Amino acid sequence: MTIASSFLPPVPAASASRIPRVLAIAGSDPSGGAGIQADLKSIAAHGGYGMAAITALTAQNTRGVSAVHVPPASFLTAQLDALSQDISIDAVKIGMLGEASVIDAVRGWLEKARPGVVVLDPVMVSTSGDRLLREAAADALHTLLPFADLITPNLAELAILLNEPVAGNWAGALEQGKRLAALTGTTVLVKGGHLDGGSGTGNPGDRSNDGGCPDALVNTVGLLAQDLVVVPGERVPTRNSHGTGCSLSSAIATVQARLMGQTGAGDWEAALREVKPWLREALRASDRLDVGTGNGPVHHFHHVQQHTQEHGQTSRVPAEGAFAAALRDAATADLEAIHGLDFIKALADGSLPEKEFAYYLAQDAMYLNGYSRVLARAAAIAPTEAEQLFWARSAQNCLEVESELHRTWLSTRTADGTLGPVTKSYVDHLLAASVSGSYGVLVAAVLPCFWLYAEVGETLHGQFLAAGAPDAHPYAVWLRTYADAEFAAATRQAVAYTDAAARAASAGERDAMTLAFRQSARYEVEFFDAPRLHA
Template sequence: MTARVLSIAGSDPSGGAGIQADLKSIAAVGGYGMAAITALTAQNTRGVRAVHVPPTAFLAEQLEAIADDIGIDAVKLGMLANAEVIGVVAEWLGRVRPPVVVLDPVMVATSGDRLLAPEAERAMRELLPLADLVTPNLAELAVLAGLGQEAPAADGELGTPAPPVAATWAEAIAQAEAVSARFGVRVLAKGGHLGGDTAPDALVDAAGASLVEFPGERIATTATHGTGCSLSSAIATLAASGGTGDRASSTVREAGGDDPWVAAVAEARRWLRESLRHGEALEVGGGHGPISHFAGLWSRGGTRTAPTPAEVEHEWWASIRGIRDDIDALPFIRGLADGTLAREPFLGYLTQDAHYLRDYARVLAEASRLAPDAAGQAFWADSAHGSIVGELELHTGWLGREAGTGASAPPDATTTAYLDHLLATAQRGEHAVLIAALLPCFWIYTDLGERLAAGAFGAAALDPAHPYASWLATYADPGFAVATREAIGFVTRAAASAAPEQRERMHRAFVASSRHELAFFAAPLAARRDTGLPAGTVHESATAVTA
C-alpha cells in the first residue's frame, strides 16, 4: 500500500522548501503527500522576506479534518513557528499517535540566526519524545543538545544556552548521542555544513546503542534550497513503506541489519544526492536554487504519460490506415474478393506465402523463446506450430505436395525482404519489438477476413460457388480471430509498459511489417516481377522498410 504522509510545516511560495518540497519528495519516493500549513512565508531562493502565522485554531482544524477521514502512515514536522503552534501539534500527536513521526526542527537559519523564540525552543522538549527521528542541521543539533541544560537567566527566567556548533564530525556524533539519550529519539547527524570534500551522515540510536554511518562525497552545487525538508520527508515516507531494505547497499545492510530506519535513510540519501546533482539544471532563481526532486524519475521514465493498451491499439491501427486503404485498393484483393483473380497469380501468391510461413514460424518460435512469462511462451509457440502444420497443410491442398518441399518457385524479392526484416528483428533479441513486428500478419489478415466475410468487398465473396470460397473462409476463421486478439493483447500490453524509446521502436517495427504486408499482397499482380513489387509508391515503401 502507498504510504500516506502528512507534512505539518510552513509554505514556501518559491517551491523549493517547506510543504512544497515535502510533497514533491513524498511523491518522488512513492508516497501520497498531504499538508497542514503552520505558516505562510514570503521568500525566494535568496531569502525570507516575511512570515505570517495563521491562528493555531485553524491549524488544529486542518489536523482534525485529515485525521477524521484519511489514514496517516507517517508525519513529517517542519517549521513550527512558535510555542503555541508546537503545543497544538504536540497535543494532536499525543492523541493520534501516527506510526511514524520525523521531526526536521526548523530552528536556525543558514546564516546562524535563531528562528524560534526561547519559549518555542523550550517547547521542543515536549515534541522530541513524540518523534521517532529528528534530522537537525549542525546548528540546530547544537541547540537541541543544549535543551535540558538551561541555566537561570538574569531576569530569573530559564534561558537556553547556545552550545558551540560542532566543528568536527566527532563532535557532531557526540551531540547527536546526547540528544538521542536525553529525549529517547533517533537522531540523524548531518555533516553537510562541515568543511572538506566529504559530507557524511550518521543515524544515532542511543536506546539501541547503535550508530550507522553513511559516507558520501560532497556534491558541488548551489542548488541546496530545501535539502533538509526534502530529506526528512523522504525518510518518513520510506520508513512508513518498510524502508526499502532490499535496495539498501550491502554495507548498509551489514551495519543496520533489518532496521527499516537504516534502510530508509540509505535510500533517501541516494535519492537526495541524485536530486542534488541535477538541481542546477532547473535554473530556478538567482540564489540557492532547489534540488530537482524528480530528476531520476524523469531520466528513467520520461515525462510522457504512458498509454493504456487500449490507447496503443487504437493509435497503432490508426497509424497504418493509409497502408490498409492501399491494401484494400489492390487489384489482387479486389480480384480475390469478386472471383475475377486469375488462377496463376493466385497460385503464385500461395507459393510465396508457403515460403513466408516456414521462416515466419521460426520467428514465432524465437518470440516464444524470448517471452518473459509462461503465457507468452505458450502463445507464440502455439502460433509457430499453427503456421507450420495448419497453414502449410492448407497451402498443400491448393498447390500440391511440392508446396511443402521447396520444389516450387523460389522466394521472390518481396518475400525475401519481408523475411529479412523479421529475421533481423528476431536477431536483435528485443522481445517487445519482435512481437510488434509479428503483429501485422495476424491483425491485417484477420481484418481482411472479417470484412470479406461480411461482404464489405461485394456480395460475390459470399457466394458458395466463388472459385476461392474455401480460401476466403480461412481468412474469417474464428480461431484465428481469437489468436489475433491474444496477439494484440500481448503487444499492446508490452507497449503500454515500455519506456517511450522502446515503445517507439515497437511502433516502427509494426509499421514496417505493415508496409511489407502491402508489398506482399501487391506482388502477384505487380508490373515489375523482377523485384516482386508493383511500380510506384508500393515499391518506394518496400525499399524504405528494408533499408
C-alpha cells in the same frame, strides 16, 4: 529467461501494494524549494500520497526570508483534526513550527492520533541563516522531541537543542548526536552536509572523510542494529541546496512508512540508504532547474523521465531503471543461448571433460588481464569519486582474486595457453570501447561480464545446491564461488552506474551504449561455447 530482477537498480517510486499516506506539518515556502512544497515533492518522488497542514506562511525566495506569519494555533488544530478524523495517516513529517502555541497544538494532536511514524525536522535556522523558530519557543520544542521516532537537525539546530557551540568536525557532531539521543530516548540523524569540506575526527592530518558527506543514525537505547550507523556519502559541489533538510526528512518518513507496510517493522538504516542517493542526484541535477539568483532548490524529480533538446529535436531521457530494464530484455536471447550450451549443462552436472574446463580457465585468465585494464580505464574517466573507486576495485579484484583462482587450478594441469580467437575478439571489442572517449559506452561494454556471468552463476549454483552440493563434483569450488555475495552486490552497482550514465548521455550515445552492451553479450555466449569448438 530474463536477468534476475535482483540485479536491477532500485527505482524511487513505491513498490508496495499500498501507497503510504504521509502528512507534512510545516510552513509554506512560496518559492517552492523548501517547507511544505519540498515535502510534497519528496513524498511524491518516493511514491507516497502527500498531505499538508500549514503552520506558518513565509515571504521568501532563494536569497532569504523577509517575513513570517503564523496563523492561530487553533486553526492548525482544526486542520489536523479534520485529517485524522477521515484519513488513516501512515507517517508524519514535522517541520517549521514557529512558536510555542503551535508546538503545543502539534504535541496535543500527536498524543491523540498516535501515527506509526513521526519524523521531526526541528527547523530553527534556514540555510540562508534566517531564524525560523522564535527563541521563546525553544523550550516548548524540547517537549515535542520525545514524540518523534527520528529527529533530523542540521548541525546548527543540533547545537541549539543542546545549548552548545556548533560542532566543528564529524567526531564532535557524532558526540552531540549521542547526547541528544540519550536526552530524548529516540533516534537522531546526524547530518554532515554543513561540515566544511572534510569530516574527519579532528585530529591533525586526519582526512579520512575529506570531501565526503556522511550521515549517521544514533540511538543509545537499542532501537538500531547498533548504537551508531554511519552511512557515507558524496559531497556534491553546488550552491543549490535550498530545502535539502525538508526534502530528506519527508523522503525518509515516506520510505519508512512503505517499509512498515511491507514488513510490519521499519528500518531507518534501509530508509536512509535508499534516500541518500536520491538526494545526491537531486543536488547534482539542481542546475537544470535554474530557479532564482541565490541558494536554489534541489531537483526532486530528477529521476522522472525528462525531455531534452538534441540538434533541434526532442528526445526522452529514460526514467531511473528504464535503460537497465531495456538492456535486461535485450539480453534475454543471449541468456537462453548460454543456458542451452552443452558446456554449461556439463559444467552443472560435472560431466564436463577436464580438458575443456582447462581451456575455458586459461582463456578466462587471459581475458581477465585485458578486462582489468579496461576497468582501470573506466575508473580513470568516471565522473564521480564513488564510481572511480568502484571500477578501480573491480580491476584489482580481477587481477588478485579471480586470476589467482585460475592460476592455482591450472598450475597442476596442462592447458592450451594460446590466445583464442573469441577471447581476442572480445578483448579487442572492450579496448575499442575504452578508447571511444565515452564513459557510458565503456561501462555498457563491460557490464555483461558482470551481469550475464552473475545470472548464469546464480542458476548454476542453484542447480549445484539442488543436487546436494556434492564434494565429489569436479568443479565444486567454482560452483560455490558463483554464490559470492560481494560479486552480486558489485553487479547491482555496475548495473546502477550504467543506468545512471545512460540518463546523463545523449540519445545517440545511449544507442551506442546499447550496441556495445549487446555485442559484449554475444561475446559472452561465444566465450562459453569456445571450449567445445576448440575441442
